[in-house]
Amino acid sequence: MFRTPVFSLTGETQRNCLSNLPLLRRASHLQLSDASTQLILEKSLGYGAFGVVWLVVDPRTGRRMALKRISCVFDTLASARRAYRELYLLSNLRHINVVQMLDIVKVDNFAEFNDVCFLCEYMETDLHKIIISNQPLSIEHVKLFTYQLLRGLKYLHSAGIMHRDLKPGNLLVNSHCLLKICDFGLARSCLTFKSDEQDPTLTVEVVTQFYRAPELLLGSSFYNAAIDLWSVGCILAELLTRKILFQSMSPFCQLEMIFELLGSPHPTELSSLVGCPLLSVEFLLSRSVRPPNHAALASMLTPFQPNNHVTQSTEPPDGDLLALLTGLLTFSPTKRLSAEEALSSPFLYSGRARFHSWLCDCCPRTCCLPVLNQIQHSNSTVLSHWREVVPSFNSSGTQYSSPCTPPSPFAFPHLSAELMLRLNTLSLLPTLSPQMSTAPNSNLGASSLQKCMEPVFISQGGHYHLNTEVELSTLMDARQALWNLMEDYFRRDPHRARVFINTLSPNFGPFLSAHR
Numbered sequence: 328m329f330r331t332p333v334f335s336l337t338g339e340t341q342r343n344c345l346s347n348l349p350l351l352r353r354a355s356h357l358q359l360s361d362a363s364t365q366l367i368l369e370k371s372l373g374y375g376a377f378g379v380v381w382l383v384v385d386p387r388t389g390r391r392m393a394l395k396r397i398s399c400v401f402d403t404l405a406s407a408r409r410a411y412r413e414l415y416l417l418s419n420l421r422h423i424n425v426v427q428m429l430d431i432v433k434v435d436n437f438a439e440f441n442d443v444c445f446l447c448e449y450m451e452t453d454l455h456k457i458i459i460s461n462q463p464l465s466i467e468h469v470k471l472f473t474y475q476l477l478r479g480l481k482y483l484h485s486a487g488i489m490h491r492d493l494k495p496g497n498l499l500v501n502s503h504c505l506l507k508i509c510d511f512g513l514a515r516s517c518l519t520f521k522s523d524e525q526d527p528t529l530t531v532e533v534v535t536q537f538y539r540a541p542e543l544l545l546g547s548s549f550y551n552a553a554i555d556l557w558s559v560g561c562i563l564a565e566l567l568t569r570k571i572l573f574q575s576m577s578p579f580c581q582l583e584m585i586f587e588l589l590g591s592p593h594p595t596e597l598s599s600l601v602g603c604p605l606l607s608v609e610f611l612l613s614r615s616v617r618p619p620n621h622a623a624l625a626s627m628l629t630p631f632q633p634n635n636h637v638t639q640s641t642e643p644p645d646g647d648l649l650a651l652l653t654g655l656l657t658f659s660p661t662k663r664l665s666a667e668e669a670l671s672s673p674f675l676y677s678g679r680a681r682f683h684s685w686l687c688d689c690c691p692r693t694c695c696l697p698v699l700n701q702i703q704h705s706n707s708t709v710l711s712h713w714r715e716v717v718p719s720f721n722s723s724g725t726q727y728s729s730p731c732t733p734p735s736p737f738a739f740p741h742l743s744a745e746l747m748l749r750l751n752t753l754s755l756l757p758t759l760s761p762q763m764s765t766a767p768n769s770n771l772g773a774s775s776l777q778k779c780m781e782p783v784f785i786s787q788g789g790h791y792h793l794n795t796e797v798e799l800s801t802l803m804d805a806r807q808a809l810w811n812l813m814e815d816y817f818r819r820d821p822h823r824a825r826v827f828i829n830t831l832s833p834n835f836g837p838f839l840s841a842h843r
Contacts, residue, residue, distance in 0.1 A: 365829035368838050377512040391449040398442045407805030412795040413511045418816050424479030426509040450499035469566045470678030475506040481666035484552045485783035487516045487792035493558035494538050505686050516795040537571050544578040549602035553660035560655030569631045590619035596659035647674035
């Protein structure tokens, strides 16, 4: 099994870093024994919710990785809790649509333990950069990205985790259009995930405002995982229109925009909102009743192409897309679609097929073998080769020189028999619906196939939920809890090789001096 080397900082003070001597002393707790390789700091990638991210290179393999550094972790209990939650989650989550942590910086000196650094897999760009670029996005791209987002979110919610900061900038994308949810600085476990119950201990100021659900805009501290699904609806609309759906100066102005597009909430929906301040209740009651703006909703359903003057389509709006969008953007959290319900939308059938034909790591598996065995000699139309659908993106979100062509079926004599079986299997997926009890010519139910392709969380210990909440009364409690978490992580594989940062790198000083 491949073992990713642990990252650490050297203790030597290099001549080109003398100006950063105080910072080097502060980083001396990251010292380790000598190693034969040095990670190279290449460039700063940006800022997360509560940290800075750098691109590093392992010179042994040339592999690029993202290094996230959270500094001054123990300034406050809130920042310590955020760091604990993020490290705890990333060390336990394993899903292709969730960014994977490769390692944590080994800390040797508990007394000087102030920063947390960890390595994650590197992705070339993010959905925000793609949206604001001139890169054309077809409806098939929208389906693929939305499917992967919901697939990763279903996994997180099955682990009892709310992300609480879903937005295009927190959705990483690589050159093959594989999408991964990242930045768990605001994520946490929820006491209940039932649609009609909320956790009364939650923080109100979460989620970037433009992607906040109505219950958050109204100031309620009683919410659940449904807030993530509202964010998905906003992201879906942004993929279609290439602009932020609800961009306003204040929460109440944003609610006005929501009512203008989706219509006023029904009086029965207001009963699902609890814990809202009196001012928010008065605001709701003072608004005039407005119907949904059907024309505006219909105009959003065709992907916008920058720099292209496209004649307005005369075809009727896609009913499946409209149902999915409005289901995600439902005012009442108890009536809003869950991730699993949204994944059953017929709009996502081809997105599911394309993902599992080329990007996934789960097909074929044992639960898919009945279908594979029965269709291996069938005449099912083979899905388009993934390279015909996926454009390549660079780090700016723009397209590489190779063009993106519309999908078209053809034969693949050069592909392996296993991949051919996978593609043939997936050609049946668009025919599977939630109402069907079995797949065509198969004893395997559609729900069983969907569980295989959209798995839920199960920990190595057999637990079905993660708990990010620990009792932290003092900063010393927080320091000890985070230290214990890191030590537990390293005990999982005490023999892995170690590498360290090249302190001769011109970027070593800026890396140490960077703050969140």
